[in-house]
Amino acid sequence: MAFAITQTCCTDASCVAACPVNCIHPTPGEADFATAEILYIDPRVCIDCGACADACPVDAIFPLESLSGPLAAYGEVNAEYYADRPTAAQRPDPAPIFHAWDPPSFDRVIPPDFPALDVAVVGSGPAGMYAVQDLLLHTSSRVTLIDRLPVPGGLVNFGVAPDHPSTKRISETFDRYRSHHRLRMRLGVEVGRDVTAEQLAASYDAVIYAVGAPTSRDLGVPGEDLPGSVGAITAVGWYNGHPDVADAALGLGGDRVVVVGNGNVALDVARILTTDPDDLAGTAISPAALARLRTSSVREVVLLGRRGPDVAAYTRPEMLALTRRDDVEVVVDDHDGLAGAIIDAGADKGGLLATAKREVLDHATPPPPGRRIVLRFSSMLEEITGTDAVDGVRVTGADGTATIPAGLVVRAIGHRGRPVPGLPFDEASGTVPHEGGRVVGASNAYVVGWIKRGPSGGIGANRADARDTVGTLLDDVVSGRLAPRRRSRDRGRVRGALRRLLARP
Ligand SMILES: Cc1cc2nc3c(=O)[nH]c(=O)nc-3n(C[C@H](O)[C@H](O)[C@H](O)COP(=O)(O)OP(=O)(O)OC[C@H]3O[C@@H](n4cnc5c(N)ncnc54)[C@H](O)[C@@H]3O)c2cc1C
Ligand SMILES: NC(=O)c1ccc[n+]([C@@H]2O[C@H](COP(=O)([O-])OP(=O)(O)OC[C@H]3O[C@@H](n4cnc5c(N)ncnc54)[C@H](OP(=O)(O)O)[C@@H]3O)[C@@H](O)[C@H]2O)c1
Known part of the structure; x- marks a missing residue:
């Protein structure tokens, strides 16, 4: 048995300092630490002592045998990181065991006075x-x-x-x-x-x-200020009960929501709006948001990425968890064939979308029963449409212009x-x-x-x-x-x- 680090890793490296055999990488001293989405346990070296799991501040580390559901893949994800890496002992000039993380900033001696x-x-x-x-x-x-x-x-x-x-x-x-x-x-x-x-x-x-x-970054497109167009700060503040955000800040009367952006925040918003409210009860969700989600008509969230699935901003662990869910369908809208070609070449970020359903969607028709998240890549938002309130978006891509009806548009294009x-x-x-x-x-x-x-x-x-x-x-x-x-x-x-x-x- 070995341990594995899973989706919610916060990369603060508390586990690295706790590991007695230096089997968690990248360490803060290694080049890829700054860009690491999560840290990984080397199953060849792990001695199963569980010190890392005890030290983890976000409960992201588990014994492999206990991993199930969407977390089951993380044994493989951890092992994959080490596929082309020698163990410390196999290196020609083995690095010293890195027992405690004490980055250079505190190498300075603080004088006694x-x-x-x-x-x-x-x-x-x-x-x-x-x-x-x-x-x-x-x-x-x-x-x-x-x-x-x-x-x-x-x-x-x-x-x-x-x-x-x-x-x-x-x-x-x-x-x-x-x-x-x-x-x-x-x-x-x-x-x-x-x-x-x-x-x-x-x-x-x-x-x-x-x-x-x-603050949420603005898009600078017409219609951005219409009622029904909100920034991610409002959307996430709404479900987290932020004191500045009204309980009724999100209108969930339509069957489709468009979320602009492809980062982890966009994924968070899409997930919460499509999760069965019963599964959210008992979490830290705001009671008002939960009550509203119980009467929500939303069945589909379209995530609009301006670039392709090869360079999407989401991290692999977050998309992996989404694609492993059985209560929400993940569909790639292959409107121009570009996303499909990238996925077929195994070049989508993390290579995770091969198993996702792929269709060319007709957005003029209402979404089918059930809940789904649609990934629409290579789509530039030109306008948020509507007269008194949002009724959709107009996007352009390699295949021309398309209109996607929606009752709510969330701009998850970063913060400022x-x-x-x-x-x-x-x-x-x-x-x-x-x-x-x-x-x-x-x-x-x-x-x-x-x-x-x-x-x-x-x-x-x-x-x-x-x-x-x-x-x-x-x-x-x-x-x-x-x-x-x-x-x-x-x-x-x-x-x-x-x-x-x-x-x-
Ligand atoms: C929606 C969302 C979800 C995220 N989820 C994750 C996740 O699951 N895992 C993960 O690892 N990272 C996540 N992140 C990233 C993580 O939250 C950030 O890295 C981190 O919060 C940044 O920390 P900060 O202290 O700079 O800012 P903040 O966390 O924003 O803290 C700033 C604080 O300053 C206070 N403040 C602001 N102005 C003033 C003022 N003038 N006077 C007094 N107080 C003030 C604010 O009230 C706030 O408490 C998420 C980010 C977002 C936006
Ligand atoms: N679970 C987690 O660990 C977790 C959860 C939430 C957030 N976070 C972290 O918090 C940070 C912020 O996340 P984020 O999602 O807000 O930001 P982000 O990762 O920077 O993603 C922003 C997204 O908006 C897109 N975008 C930017 N400007 C745009 C425009 N004008 N038109 C259309 N799309 C535009 C970007 O596309 P391009 O890629 O084309 O620029 C990208 O898809 C990230 O580091 C994230 O990993 C982590």
């Missing part, structure tokens, strides 16, 4: 929490964690799909730090509304912004950062300009996560990112570039005012 800093971390999503974790574990800093929402967690709470409960369990790891004695939490406080960046800069030795990318008043902002990338995480032009502000890198990468990618930013902050203190200020009367006054502000009910 390193001061206890007062740091504010703005944003309690994964990036903010990995930064908090590093500050609390590696320094004696006191941390004030600020979030505009009344509930911490960022996209772990309000993005991750409710049918991925094990991914949401990463919160349990973060909760440990939220109750740390050197951390104070200030929820319901928005920087830029309730407190300014200048006030924070004056009151704390350093401020780390981890504010994410909270929002400027924080008082911080610089690069309009082109939607991020805050920085050097190694230090905000350009600011004396004591730092960034981490999606507002720093842009809106891509799973939860675990924020761990290495946070280590880089916190590492820069610590270097700045050691080099004297960032001088922790001595408590002055002025600073005391600002902090007192700020404390009163942040303590507001």
Whole structure:
């Protein structure tokens, strides 16, 4: 028996550090770590000790013999990764066993007289929490964690799909730090509304912004503002009960929904809208969304990809899980023959669509009974149609123009950062300009996560990112570039005012 890593892997590499025989790869030190969709256990080396499963924060690791249903394929998926790779022992110059992940950012020696800093971390999503974790574990800093929402967690709470409960369990790891004695939490406080960046800069030795990318990208096509056209932030906020999103934000009265985009978020939305509501009951889904799904008329979700299945943005584990489901049919709309040719050549991403049903669909006719997800590749959205509300989309492809009737259009084409008043902002990338995480032009502000890198990468990618930013902050203190200020009367006054502000009910 060996273990295997499955779909919900967050790639934060906790398992790598726990494995006593170095059988989990890529490690953070290996070249393909940055692009890895999941990590893989080498069945030839695994000693079945289960240390990785114990360390996994998202319950993604199981003994092979216990894998069933959509997870059954993961034994093979893990083994495949190693098909052309020698084991560590077979390599001509075997790499040393990599027992613990301690990336270069913490190779620096923290001097014994390193001061206890007062740091504010703005944003309690994964990036903010990995930064908090590093500050609390590696320094004696006191941390004030600020979030505009009344509930911490960022996209772990309000993005991750409710049918991925094990991914949401990463919160349990973060909760440990939220109750740390050197951390104070200030929820319901928005920087830029309730407190300014200048006030924070004056009151704390350093401020780390981890504010994410909270807006949906726009398409810039006619009809985008019609009722019934929503961004992914609204759709995922709706099923996750985000306080900013109304219970009635999604109209599910039509039989077809079009989701624009081919990434994992598009797959999440398509899956939730086509899952039997009984299977969602008992998950973290918003009760209002669940009630609405019970009366939904939606039978078909069309996923529109502007490019082909060879370069789709979804990750293999997510598509694998979708194609293995028996309650939802996955159909490739081979409208122009291009997708079919790519799939026949085994060149679709992950080679998973060979078993999917393939048809040339006539969208003028209503979808058949049952629930299905249609993958329509090489289709450029030209217009969202309708007079008072959305009634469909017009798309072009190699075979000309087509109209697809739909009652709801979800734009899942990625996210975008929002400027924080008082911080610089690069309009082109939607991020805050920085050097190694230090905000350009600011004396004591730092960034981490999606507002720093842009809106891509799973939860675990924020761990290495946070280590880089916190590492820069610590270097700045050691080099004297960032001088922790001595408590002055002025600073005391600002902090007192700020404390009163942040303590507001
Ligand atoms: C829909 C969706 C589903 C996803 N599912 C998965 C998944 O299943 N697995 C996976 O590995 N990755 C998933 N990801 C990716 C993962 O969620 C991101 O990598 C991660 O959340 C980015 O972390 P962050 O801390 O930068 O941003 P966020 O998680 O967005 O956190 C930002 C926080 O800052 C707060 N904030 C924003 N502005 C202010 C302000 N002005 N003042 C105070 N607070 C503020 C917000 O309220 C929020 O809590 C998903 C992403 C999306 C969009
Ligand atoms: N289960 C999980 O692990 C999970 C779940 C959700 C999200 N995430 C992660 O979160 C990150 C964000 O995911 P995401 O799905 O929002 O973004 P994404 O992976 O960047 O995908 C965006 C999609 O939108 C398309 N697109 C962009 N602009 C477009 C336009 N103008 N017209 C039509 N299509 C357009 C892209 O097409 P092109 O490819 O042609 O550019 C792509 O298909 C990703 O790293 C993702 O893996 C992970």
